[in-house]
Amino acid sequence: MSVVAPSLPLCCGRLTRAVWRGQVSVFRHCSWETNTAQGNISPEDILRPYKATGSTNGLSREEWLDKSKEFLKGLRECPLSELPDKYIALRRSKSRAHAPKSTHFLDYQRVRVVGGDGGDGCISFLSTFGKEFAGPDGADGGNGGHVVFKAVMGLRDLGHISSYIRGDKGEGGGNKDCHGANAKDLVIQVPLGTVFKLEGKVVANLEEEGAMFVAARGGAGGKGNVFFTTPVDQAPRVAEFGGKGESFCYEVELRTMADVGLIGFPNAGKSTLLRAISRARPKVASYPFTTLNPHVGMIHYADHHQMAVADIPGLIEGAHCNHGLGFTFLRHIERCNCLLYVIDTSQPRPWEQLEVLMYELEQYQEGLSLRPHAVVANKMDLPDAQENLEKVRTHIDLPLVPVSAKMGEQLVPLMALLRFLVDHSVTNHSGVSQAPLPT
Numbered sequence: 356m357s358v359v360a361p362s363l364p365l366c367c368g369r370l371t372r373a374v375w376r377g378q379v380s381v382f383r384h385c386s387w388e389t390n391t392a393q394g395n396i397s398p399e400d401i402l403r404p405y406k407a408t409g410s411t412n413g414l415s416r417e418e419w420l421d422k423s424k425e426f427l428k429g430l431r432e433c434p435l436s437e438l439p440d441k442y443i444a445l446r447r448s449k450s451r452a453h454a455p456k457s458t459h460f461l462d463y464q465r466v467r468v469v470g471g472d473g474g475d476g477c478i479s480f481l482s483t484f485g486k487e488f489a490g491p492d493g494a495d496g497g498n499g500g501h502v503v504f505k506a507v508m509g510l511r512d513l514g515h516i517s518s519y520i521r522g523d524k525g526e527g528g529g530n531k532d533c534h535g536a537n538a539k540d541l542v543i544q545v546p547l548g549t550v551f552k553l554e555g556k557v558v559a560n561l562e563e564e565g566a567m568f569v570a571a572r573g574g575a576g577g578k579g580n581v582f583f584t585t586p587v588d589q590a591p592r593v594a595e596f597g598g599k600g601e602s603f604c605y606e607v608e609l610r611t612m613a614d615v616g617l618i619g620f621p622n623a624g625k626s627t628l629l630r631a632i633s634r635a636r637p638k639v640a641s642y643p644f645t646t647l648n649p650h651v652g653m654i655h656y657a658d659h660h661q662m663a664v665a666d667i668p669g670l671i672e673g674a675h676c677n678h679g680l681g682f683t684f685l686r687h688i689e690r691c692n693c694l695l696y697v698i699d700t701s702q703p704r705p706w707e708q709l710e711v712l713m714y715e716l717e718q719y720q721e722g723l724s725l726r727p728h729a730v731v732a733n734k735m736d737l738p739d740a741q742e743n744l745e746k747v748r749t750h751i752d753l754p755l756v757p758v759s760a761k762m763g764e765q766l767v768p769l770m771a772l773l774r775f776l777v778d779h780s781v782t783n784h785s786g787v788s789q790a791p792l793p794t
Contacts, residue, residue, distance in 0.1 A: 460514075468571040473600075477579045479579070629666040
């Protein structure tokens with residue numbers, strides 16, 4: 356089937372460079388003064404057929420792909436300065452450090468959780484003035500603290516969670532019937548959508564703000580010798596040790612890592628593209644597997660919407676067989692709502708890269724490659740890229756955007772397309788391969 360995706364005008368690249376230099380104010384700042392439409396012509400009327408309707412059902416995959424191509428055609432016909440606010444990314448207002456960021460996004464962690472031990476009971480006998488043997492007065496120990504995970508809004512990843520978590524121990528019992536204090540529960544905050552697995556089974560899913568999961572209960576406090584007093588034994592010399600806290604080893608992972616995941620071969624330009632469209636600072640180098648951990652950047656739009664874009668480490672052929680840490684990298688892709696395939700147009704037969712990537716995703720999980728997706732033909736500034744682009748269009752019947760991440764060319768229509776994909780994404784990825792794609 357021939358490709359119907361239209362080519363974008365060359366003026367987009369020049370306009371994008373002017374935007375980043377501050378010469379054109381297409382990337383408007385978030386304020387009520389600049390977010391109002393200008394002129395009598397409403398851009399909403401131009402892109403009305405291609406905007407999200409809020410429905411996630413009703414269209415087949417072929418119909419949804421046609422909608423995406425029509426959206427790109429609408430971008431070509433609509434002046435970029437008259438785009439609706441929801442499709443306009445904001446210009447960066449402050450400079451960014453050039454050094455790569457040392458930290459990365461952590462979406463999976465194995466955690467050993469141990470509840471606090473209970474306090475020991477006390478063996479003691481009271482002796483008062485005038486009564487030397489006043490009887491036992493050893494008190495009970497306090498209970499150990501629980502380890503609790505709580506879902507909050509302000510967190511994004513699991514980087515703050517330690518691999519070993521232990522609750523506080525209860526205070527031991529004292530004499531004169533002074534019971535030990537109970538230890539406070541250890542509450543650890545996690546992002547919304549955090550999933551806890553025990554031996555491969557999901558035991559907790561914190562999807563709502565304030566939801567809590569008691570991962571390990573603390574041990575009970577031991578009884579003092581007062582507890583063991585009987586009519587037969589009025590002076591027991593026995594007490595209990597505090598109970599041990601529960602111990603479990605959980606697999607903690609995020610259900611959703613980012614709105615859009617950049618997928619491609621090593622050295623396809625994914626990290627460079629993420630640096631061009633966001634303030635993220637992943638390391639960029641000319642050797643394969645420069646990126647070994649995902650990096651997430653945020654794109655801010657004029658309607659105050661924020662979109663998370665993840666740079667996924669490069670996949671190779673045989674990734675579904677765990678070649679090149681394939682399982683680890685494919686696990687990150689599962690947590691992305693939309694997929695953006697990045698192919699190196701300067702290489703011979705670049706369309707084969709897309710075929711391999713989609714094959715690896717389908718072999719790993721059926722229906723994974725059918726999530727809302729588009730293709731980016733990167734490195735258009737290199738020789739033979741223009742010639743290869745025409746061949747790519749004859750082999751790929753998908754929404755296609757040619758860009759040059761290094762030179763910053765044609766990024767405006769790309770970020771508008773990303774917003775279109777996210778608006779049409781579904782929340783339940785497990786049904787994408789069977790249910791119709793959203794409108």
